[in-house]
Amino acid sequence: MDDALKLKLLAMVEKMPAFPQSVNKVIELTSDIECSPKQLVQVIEHDPVMTMKMLKLVNSAHFGLLNHISTIQHAVIYLGLNTVKNMALSIATVGMLKKFTSPWFNSHDFLLHSLLVATIARKLGEMRKFANHDSTDLFIAGLLHDFGKVVFIQFMKDEFYKALEMAQEQGMALYQAETQVMGVNHAEMGSILAAYWGLPKALITSIQYHHHLEEGANDLCEYVFVANQVVKYLNLGGAGNAVVEDFSAAMLSSFGSLESIVEDLGDMTDEIEKAHHFMNL
Amino acid sequence: MKVKFWGVRGSIPVPGPKTVRYGGNTTCIEVRTSDNHLIILDAGTGIYPLSMSLFPEFPMETHIFNTHTHWDHIHGLPFFIPLFVPGNEVHIYGAFDPIGGRPIDDILTTQLQYRHFPVREVELKAKVDFRTLKESESVQIGAATITPVMMNHPVINFGYRIDDHGKSMFFTGDHEAPYNIYAPEDDEYAIYEEILEKRNQHIRDAIAGVDLLIVDSAYTEMEYPQKKGWGHGTLDRGIRLGEEIGAAMICLTHHEPTRSDDDLEKVFAEALDRRKPLENEPNIILACEGLTLQL
Numbered sequence: 001m002d003d004a005l006k007l008k009l010l011a012m013v014e015k016m017p018a019f020p021q022s023v024n025k026v027i028e029l030t031s032d033i034e035c036s037p038k039q040l041v042q043v044i045e046h047d048p049v050m051t052m053k054m055l056k057l058v059n060s061a062h063f064g065l066l067n068h069i070s071t072i073q074h075a076v077i078y079l080g081l082n083t084v085k086n087m088a089l090s091i092a093t094v095g096m097l098k099k100f101t102s103p104w105f106n107s108h109d110f111l112l113h114s115l116l117v118a119t120i121a122r123k124l125g126e127m128r129k130f131a132n133h134d135s136t137d138l139f140i141a142g143l144l145h146d147f148g149k150v151v152f153i154q155f156m157k158d159e160f161y162k163a164l165e166m167a168q169e170q171g172m173a174l175y176q177a178e179t180q181v182m183g184v185n186h187a188e189m190g191s192i193l194a195a196y197w198g199l200p201k202a203l204i205t206s207i208q209y210h211h212h213l214e215e216g217a218n219d220l221c222e223y224v225f226v227a228n229q230v231v232k233y234l235n236l237g238g239a240g241n242a243v244v245e246d247f248s249a250a251m252l253s254s255f256g257s258l259e260s261i262v263e264d265l266g267d268m269t270d271e272i273e274k275a276h277h278f279m280n281l
Numbered sequence: 282m283k284v285k286f287w288g289v290r291g292s293i294p295v296p297g298p299k300t301v302r303y304g305g306n307t308t309c310i311e312v313r314t315s316d317n318h319l320i321i322l323d324a325g326t327g328i329y330p331l332s333m334s335l336f337p338e339f340p341m342e343t344h345i346f347n348t349h350t351h352w353d354h355i356h357g358l359p360f361f362i363p364l365f366v367p368g369n370e371v372h373i374y375g376a377f378d379p380i381g382g383r384p385i386d387d388i389l390t391t392q393l394q395y396r397h398f399p400v401r402e403v404e405l406k407a408k409v410d411f412r413t414l415k416e417s418e419s420v421q422i423g424a425a426t427i428t429p430v431m432m433n434h435p436v437i438n439f440g441y442r443i444d445d446h447g448k449s450m451f452f453t454g455d456h457e458a459p460y461n462i463y464a465p466e467d468d469e470y471a472i473y474e475e476i477l478e479k480r481n482q483h484i485r486d487a488i489a490g491v492d493l494l495i496v497d498s499a500y501t502e503m504e505y506p507q508k509k510g511w512g513h514g515t516l517d518r519g520i521r522l523g524e525e526i527g528a529a530m531i532c533l534t535h536h537e538p539t540r541s542d543d544d545l546e547k548v549f550a551e552a553l554d555r556r557k558p559l560e561n562e563p564n565i566i567l568a569c570e571g572l573t574l575q576l
Binding site for chain 2: 037038041057060061062063064065073074076077078079080081082083086087090134135136
């Protein structure tokens with residue numbers, strides 16, 4: 001991607017609206033002076049666009065916070081509740097992300113996919129006593145792994161639809177079709193933005209390599225990869241790419257087979273219901 | 282370094298018979314560095330009497346550090362006389378506004394709009410400039426180093442640490458220790474608690490060992506539950522913070538506007554009674570208009 005396009009996209013993403021569910025809920029919550037902080041955080045952290053924008057703000061050079069901030073809870077603790085509340089409201093007033101409804105990619109399935117990858121990455125982390133990060137980091141990494149696709153659908157829709165079509169017709173992975181059509185794939189797009197906005201390095205890496213673990217993935221990325229395959233395998237939601245990717249030998253030895261992971265995760269009804277509940281707010 | 286209080290009241294000026302001893306002006310602290318540079322912490326109404334005392338020094342250079350842009354910390358600014366006199370230089374420092382997406386430069390523009398004030402910003406005679414600060418980014422003024430530390434308030438609020446020739450002070454601006462938004466039975470409680478502790482430790486590290494801590498102590502412990510989330514501390518918490526960081530002197534300020542002088546002394550005495558004496562006892566005092574401290 002050339003620099004001019006990159007700059008254009010960065011400027012456009014500033015004005016990018018969040019998902020309708022969270023916009024409505026934020027407006028409702030913030031109209032009450034006694035607004036519940038817990039609920040507000042929950043709404044923000046269930047929306048990839050709001051989360052990304054909030055992390056962008058708190059990590060911006062304006063504050064010069066030495067520790068890169070990786071979760072919405074961090075943002076509340078560092079910026080203060082009222083600032084986060086006003087920030088959420090100002091994101092909400094940008095408008096709502098328009099519904100996208102292509103045959104292979106629609107907003108409902110995309111949000112469900114993102115939320116479930118987030119939830120399962122966190123659950124895997126808790127089950128495996130993932131010590132390097134707190135489990136909220138895994139949730140955020142899962143939520144944001146496909147952020148690049150929201151940018152495409154918003155600002156490069158025709159090209160992205162073409163890539164979706166190509167992937168379906170030729171049975172290729174979506175990221176490969178994206179690269180062929182647009183010269184950049186969603187993982188690169190998401191990570192370019194995350195890096196530009198000063199998000200924590202581990203998070204950038206987990207977005208960047210979620211289809212290419214062998215090229216430099218970190219542990220966060222591995223969890224996101226596994227959660228992504230679980231969600232696709234169980235056919236829950238959808239983000240334009242139903243192909244379940246193979247586990248490398250290294251991944252097999254550290255996580256086991258996809259089937260055994262799904263078995264270990266056990267009954268996911270609760271998690272799925274929670275995601276649906278949030279989406280129907 | 283010399284510190285003088287010109288305004289010690291929070292929220293709104295409250296002149297009158299009940300506040301004569303401690304004063305009714307809102308926040309303004311004059312700091313003279315060891316090489317006599319003038320640093321002003323906040324521009325509440327206390328900045329007006331301060332500015333009246335500066336005439337003999339004209340033309341002069343002043344450095345105003347704004348903790349945050351709530352009214353009670355800026356409403357004296359348009360009446361800061363040096364702004365109207367040619368030859369003076371006024372440097373204004375403060376935080377970025379993340380909601381408006383604006384640097385500190387707007388602080389005067391907003392106040393000097395046509396419908397609020399008769400003089401326009403371009404008509405000010407002094408040379409005025411602005412500098413938007415980042416957390417931990419120090420500014421050098423003569424012998425003094427001023428370092429902003431992000432505190433917790435409903436708007437971005439910097440506390441300022443000033444180090445000058447081995448002496449140091451810290452003013453919190455308005456600050457309420459952040460609290461856990463989750464209940465102990467919630468899954469997120471423990472993680473949130475952990476980040477809170479890191480954040481509080483960061484603040485303690487940044488202000489450790491100052492000779493003077495000037496701390497927001499607006500409420501009593503009894504009043505606090507009704508005011509939780511408003512962004513202010515209590516007398517007991519202010520004292521405790523000073524003790525934790527080993528301050529030699531703890532000066533409580535941002536007095537609640539409805540509190541009379543008598544009531545202020547009463548709640549102060551009660552807070553002192555509740556504390557346990559330490560081996561190295563700090564000197565704990567109430568901020569009072571006109572009070573001057575030599576460090």
